[in-house]
Amino acid sequence: MQRDLIKQFLYDMLLARRFEEAAAEQYTQGKVAGFLHLYPGEEAVAVGSLRAAEPGDYVVTPYREHVHALMRGVTPNAVMAELFGRATGCSGGYGGSMHLFSAEHRFLGGYAIVGETFPLAIGVGYWLAMKQSPDVVLCYFGEGAVNQGTFHESLNMAALWKLPVLFICENNRYQIGTEIHRNSAVTEVYKRGCASGVPGKHVDGMDVLAVHQATQDALQHVHSGSGPFLLECETYRFRGHSMADSGAYRSALEMAELKARDPLLNLRNRALQEGWLSEDDIEALFKKAHETVDEAVRFAEQSPPPTDLYKDIYTQPLDVYRGAP
Numbered sequence: 207m208q209r210d211l212i213k214q215f216l217y218d219m220l221l222a223r224r225f226e227e228a229a230a231e232q233y234t235q236g237k238v239a240g241f242l243h244l245y246p247g248e249e250a251v252a253v254g255s256l257r258a259a260e261p262g263d264y265v266v267t268p269y270r271e272h273v274h275a276l277m278r279g280v281t282p283n284a285v286m287a288e289l290f291g292r293a294t295g296c297s298g299g300y301g302g303s304m305h306l307f308s309a310e311h312r313f314l315g316g317y318a319i320v321g322e323t324f325p326l327a328i329g330v331g332y333w334l335a336m337k338q339s340p341d342v343v344l345c346y347f348g349e350g351a352v353n354q355g356t357f358h359e360s361l362n363m364a365a366l367w368k369l370p371v372l373f374i375c376e377n378n379r380y381q382i383g384t385e386i387h388r389n390s391a392v393t394e395v396y397k398r399g400c401a402s403g404v405p406g407k408h409v410d411g412m413d414v415l416a417v418h419q420a421t422q423d424a425l426q427h428v429h430s431g432s433g434p435f436l437l438e439c440e441t442y443r444f445r446g447h448s449m450a451d452s453g454a455y456r457s458a459l460e461m462a463e464l465k466a467r468d469p470l471l472n473l474r475n476r477a478l479q480e481g482w483l484s485e486d487d488i489e490a491l492f493k494k495a496h497e498t499v500d501e502a503v504r505f506a507e508q509s510p511p512p513t514d515l516y517k518d519i520y521t522q523p524l525d526v527y528r529g530a531p
């Protein structure tokens with residue numbers, strides 16, 4: 207059981223890392239347009255937490271969400287095609303990188319506005335509580351969102367009505383180029399639910415096994431009907447904020463220290479040390495991840511663009527305005 211789980215986690219993180227590298231390559235070739243925020247360094251958070259969730263649970267995320275979608279079962283082909291703006295993408299090619307969506311997988315996005323995930327999660331949580339559903343909502347956010355009013359309003363409502371929401375903070379230290387201590391009086395995010403009585407916990411977000419265990423515990427709390435929980439995962443992004451940012455505001459020493467804690471390398475080394483996996487096992491996982499992502503890029507390139515640009519847009523076609531007085 208332990209071996210299978212480790213194998214799954216390592217494959218998931220290899221797939222995630224390779225997927226993001228390929229997305230960057232395609233972006234630099236001009237095949238992916240718009241903003242692109244990548245996840246290398248943070249893989250243990252999405253993998254560890256979402257592998258602890260049930261298929262029936264709902265997920266709401268900010269814009270750095272390709273890996274979350276993959277972990278919910280949206281195929282690499284459908285995610286890559288969405289980045290390419292193709293009709294075969296999970297949002298039909300209309301959303302792009304920041305707006306992945308799949309109702310089938312209960313993956314509700316992909317939102318660009320900082321602090322936007324909180325009220326959405328509360329809405330879904332309220333609906334689940336009303337129908338006494340056993341499902342819960344996993345609400346992701348960056349530490350940059352905790353000074354938004356929506357954070358405090360939503361935690362208050364979630365606690366007041368005991369909504370089944372697990373708030374997961376992906377604390378990667380930076381909000382674009384600003385560090386949390388420059389804008390927050392209390393930098394320990396897990397403590398910030400105290401005004402609403404929402405219990406919180408901090409976990410090493412570079413350790414997939416720790417994140418998985420902490421999420422299981424937190425979900426147990428939420429499932430028990432005790433209301434929301436706040437889990438802070440401390441992690442680090444190896445790339446800049448987006449493809450438009452080099453991340454040069456970070457020192458070489460800081461980068462080196464954090465890269466030494468790379469969640470993939472750590473799990474790989476531990477798996478070898480403990481004898482859970484062999485070098486050959488790992489090589490096979492690496493190869494499979496590469497092939498899967500190569501296929502996703504091919505699929506995206508060969509897919510057609512959307513044909514009906516007015517679909518799902520709540521406005522009149524431009525024709526109406528032609529010849530208007």
Ligand SMILES: Cc1ncc(C[n+]2csc(CCOP(=O)(O)OP(=O)(O)O)c2C)c(N)n1
Binds near residue numbers: 319320321349
């Ligand atoms: C309401 C709002 N204000 C400002 C922005 C511009 N903005 C985009 S990302 C970002 C930083 C967010 O940092 P964090 O929440 O830590 O997420 P991370 O990018 O580190 O994952 C800001 C300020 C925005 N998208 N929405």
Ligand SMILES: [Mg+2]
Binds near residue numbers: 350379380
């Ligand atoms: Mg951040």
